[in-house]
Amino acid sequence: MNVKDVERRENNVVAIEVEVGPEEFEEAVERSYLKNRSQLSVPGFRKGRAPRKVVEGMYGSNIFYEDAMEEFFPKACREFIHKEGFYASSIPEPEVVSVGKEGFTFKIVFTVAPEAKLKAYKGIEAVKPSTEVTEDDIADSMKVLIERAMQTQSVDRPAKMGDIVNINFEGFIDGEAFKGGQADNFDLTLGSGQFIPGFEEQIVGFSTGDEKSIFVTFPEKYNSELGGKEAEFKIKVNDIREKMGVTLDDDFAKDVSEFETLDELRADIENKVRTRKENYAKRVFHDNLIRKIAEDMEVDIPDAMLQSSMERTMEEFSQNYGLPMAVKDVGVLASALQVEEEYLAKYLEESAKFRVQSELVLEAIAKAEDIQPTEEDIAHEYALLALQYQATEDEVKEHIDPATAIRNFRMKKAGEIMMENAVPLPEPEEEEEEAPAEEAETPAEEPVPAEEAETPAE
Numbered sequence: 001m002n003v004k005d006v007e008r009r010e011n012n013v014v015a016i017e018v019e020v021g022p023e024e025f026e027e028a029v030e031r032s033y034l035k036n037r038s039q040l041s042v043p044g045f046r047k048g049r050a051p052r053k054v055v056e057g058m059y060g061s062n063i064f065y066e067d068a069m070e071e072f073f074p075k076a077c078r079e080f081i082h083k084e085g086f087y088a089s090s091i092p093e094p095e096v097v098s099v100g101k102e103g104f105t106f107k108i109v110f111t112v113a114p115e116a117k118l119k120a121y122k123g124i125e126a127v128k129p130s131t132e133v134t135e136d137d138i139a140d141s142m143k144v145l146i147e148r149a150m151q152t153q154s155v156d157r158p159a160k161m162g163d164i165v166n167i168n169f170e171g172f173i174d175g176e177a178f179k180g181g182q183a184d185n186f187d188l189t190l191g192s193g194q195f196i197p198g199f200e201e202q203i204v205g206f207s208t209g210d211e212k213s214i215f216v217t218f219p220e221k222y223n224s225e226l227g228g229k230e231a232e233f234k235i236k237v238n239d240i241r242e243k244m245g246v247t248l249d250d251d252f253a254k255d256v257s258e259f260e261t262l263d264e265l266r267a268d269i270e271n272k273v274r275t276r277k278e279n280y281a282k283r284v285f286h287d288n289l290i291r292k293i294a295e296d297m298e299v300d301i302p303d304a305m306l307q308s309s310m311e312r313t314m315e316e317f318s319q320n321y322g323l324p325m326a327v328k329d330v331g332v333l334a335s336a337l338q339v340e341e342e343y344l345a346k347y348l349e350e351s352a353k354f355r356v357q358s359e360l361v362l363e364a365i366a367k368a369e370d371i372q373p374t375e376e377d378i379a380h381e382y383a384l385l386a387l388q389y390q391a392t393e394d395e396v397k398e399h400i401d402p403a404t405a406i407r408n409f410r411m412k413k414a415g416e417i418m419m420e421n422a423v424p425l426p427e428p429e430e431e432e433e434e435a436p437a438e439e440a441e442t443p444a445e446e447p448v449p450a451e452e453a454e455t456p457a458e
Contacts, residue, residue: 001072001079004105012302015095015109018076022103028068036067065099069106076108078401091308111304116360119296121368121418126288128424129281133274141269142248145256152241158205159240161191165203166239172232180338181231185238196222203235211236223338286415287354289422294357297364301356310352317348363407365414373409381405 001024005017020028033055038048040055056063073094092110099105152164159165165188171181190200202214214233218226246252253265311328318327327333330348334341373381382405386393 001076011304012112012114013109013304014112015107016076017097017105017107018072019105020072020103022101025068025103026101028071029064031071032064032067036064061101062099065104069094069096069099069104073106073108076106078403091311111302111308113305113360113363114299114301115367116297116299116364118293118361118364118368119298121293121361121365122421123423124289124292124418124421125423125425126285126292127427128285128288129277129427131274131277131281133270133277137273137277138266138269141273142266145265146246146248149252149256150246151244153244154208155240155242156208157240158207159190159203159237161204162189162243164189164241164243165206165237166241167203168236168238170234172234173226173229178226178231181233199233203237206235206237206240208237208240221340221343223340225338227340282419285422285424286419287358289418290354290358290361293361293418297357297361299360301360305356306352309355310348313348313352313355317351359411362411362414362418365418366410369414369417371410371413373406373413377409378402378405381409 001018001020003016004019007015007017009015030052033052037050037052037055040050040059041047042050042054042058045054073092076094077092092108095107095109097105097107155163167186167188168184169182169186171178188194188200188203190203192200194200196216196218198216199214202216206212212235214235215230216233217230218228220228222228248262250261253259253262257265257268259265259268314328314330314333318333321337323333323336327336330345331341334344337344382393382396382400385396385400385405385408389396
């Protein structure tokens, strides 16, 4: 297998023509026959026992060609694309030119990443969140442990904010029950904000055994089916429990952790909060720098590169929300998550565009700094990937070629250089005045997953 020709087309498209000789192709065809013969039936022979010539005589001499050719496509992508110094920014598409006993020829067509010109990447100013650990930070983390240790007791009085009410509920719109609006024996902490505005507040004052209806209006941006609609929820209160106080002392620390004293527990929480805030600040600072550099970056981004990034972003998004398969259609994904398609599409497009900008900026920095990893660097990169994917290094190497590992290292090193030479700015102080209503209703950074959207929760 060798490169016969390299053709540069318009819009950063490259086609590499690859030639596979007759002997090499014949070996692949034989492997295909051995792999697939058990699935073929030939009269006069037991299944899987018919000689190859007999099978080809019956089904055609090219019966094993397609499977044999598939063997070479990924191998050619790994070997030749990187060997020629290209970085494929779109999924390579094979085109068969000719095939027969004399071998076969095919083209790998893909879009290459354009070279970005940066005006500057050192001395850039960008906001970096504070890493200071406050008493409120520690208190918030402590609340989780307090909630875990807190016991409850049933009470014979009307429900109030802070109580845990066990309820059965069923939702109706225009008299018809709707999907996801029903549950039995559901524990709801009043005041938690778990359900849509107005739901929890109306249960205040209910007593055990009450069966009443409440009326709420779903937020406009809830989802396409329920958003903006008024619903009736029939509620039955099964039980009302109040939370009992917790004493923060050494005994509490022993009950909720491996520490012997409250001071040791508090110190551990402080360290974990600090580490979390430092990691968060680093990520935000990194991304803010990329955005600042990209503002003055000179580059024409191919549509194919943006489309490929969009597909990768959607696949990752599907995995993050626990969907059973990678979804590549925004409408299907929006339906699965029960969010507005327009809102999700905008979020995904912005994420995909930033991914491309980040890659182009970091690649340009790596080139400017002439970052070249050593064998030890690449070995370390594979070790990190094995840890990330919870696999052995050999398993990782089967799926991630050295060129990709090299590129990962170069881009991470470029990011480090960018941040080391940057100027962190403090976060702007929040204004005392409340934001206008239209600004306060800005959607969250990520849509609500389906399991949350299928209840009357926000």
